Amino acid sequence: MLEWLNKPLYGDVTWLSLIIAAFIFFTAIVLSKVMVVQLRRTFKEKMGQENLELLAKIVSYGILVMAVLWIMPTLGLEPSGLMVAGGIVGLAVGFASQSIIGNLISGLFLMGERPVKLGDQIMIGDHRGFVEDINIISMAIRTLDGLYVRIPNETVFTSSITNFSLNPVRRLDLDIGIRYSDDADKAVRIIENLLEEHPLTMVNPPSFVFVDNLGDSSVDIVARIWTPTSEWYAVQRELLWKIKIAIEAEGIQIPFPQRVVWYGPEDG
């Protein structure tokens, strides 16, 4: 009844060997999925997310590649023959896929250098956003206005990368202009007190508030404030307006641009 299983399909390959190959391949797929789930469960709290995803991909693809190499002889394909053929095909494919290879190698270097990790806020070229995915070919970021941008690794590798999240603290610079008739020392004291009271301005590194410039229309005070990196935007949003309200409550005003015009006597 099962004699058809031994009926050759082509060469020495029978229906049975085809079923065995399919069984091995699907078992490998299931095994790779199980391994990935198990890895994620085991190392979730012990490894960084990007390293864990990389490990999961290596294990998953590794199992599949081994399964393919295993079933090749069953299907009448010799891996050694494939290597010879692969050499010739590889040459042709290599020319056609220079950019892919470039991205791949750049991806490997980036994984070694690790200038960014998942969740970091970065700027690459004109793109600024949060890193959503890092893989061997490209990097995906979610821009601040919610767009998905995929950047090839070669572009990432050859561009300057600004990582806003890497260091634990970040400096915020606020410029405040006051009238020439106002007491700048008093304004500095008011701003210093405000910073002292604010819970998210760091004790160390300390903040500095000083007169930075004598401008055309105002005495320019600058506040250099260190905050925890994750709270930088929140502090920026909150502080500038609070400073404005605090100094105006003490009679100090922020002037509009102004120009003094002198009229001389008419000639003749």
Added chain:
Amino acid sequence: MNKKQEKSVGKPDHLNWQYNEEPGQKVEGFPWGPHKVPVYLDFEGISISFEKCREGLSYRREDSFGATEKTIIVERGKLMFSPVEPFHTPVALSNHLFIELEHPVMLKPRTTHSLMVTFPLELAVAFSSGKPGGSDVFDIFTLSRSKFTLYGSIRTGVVCKYWKSPVYKDVPAVNPLRQGVMKIDFNNQMAKWVEVQKVVFNAQGMKIYYSPYLVSLRATVKISSEINAETGFIDQPLQGGMSKAPELFSTRFLKLPGRTAMEEGY
């Protein structure tokens, strides 16, 4: 009669609480621990109520910044007050507490010396259904001043909750709602005098104990070189009759819970 006055009607006597820092005045302890519904509590400008409502139990905390309201969909249960590790407000962004000593402490070579400092507190409000595992914190607030600082360099440092404390020989009289008292055993393992200006502790493994009048913690600081020290905690109350506060930072996966290596000086 306004709403607040209405709530005060029927306030149980044992929940009347007042703290006064003036010497010679009577100090009533804070009613930590479980309380049956309804609970009405006013202290330090904060008003808390926990009472039955149509949906279940209603919690409300009111202070000068506004009000927090929560409804718990359950028929009965108790309200728990306890002090907890000071790492949840205003933003939970650090697991380390940095205590700067108001005056540096000089330690003799190869000696151990115990001193007291204060540390900031946060107050946790939990609901307990009375069943095992049926207790959960649903509100955390603080009366202590919150600031952050960096321990180490801008590139590799750690953001820490900041606190500045005087150094005491004996247990100081402090407001147990705002500050706890930490007894630190300083152990100078070096063959020379050392000067200690700051200590850094990990949130994991903080063993806080409380009584109506005192919140305490016991810690160790081992100084092993010019810039290296190791801090840790001792699981013991400072006085008898104290209860253990819940630990909100788990130490299950840590081999050495609460140990912090200070590698950037002390």
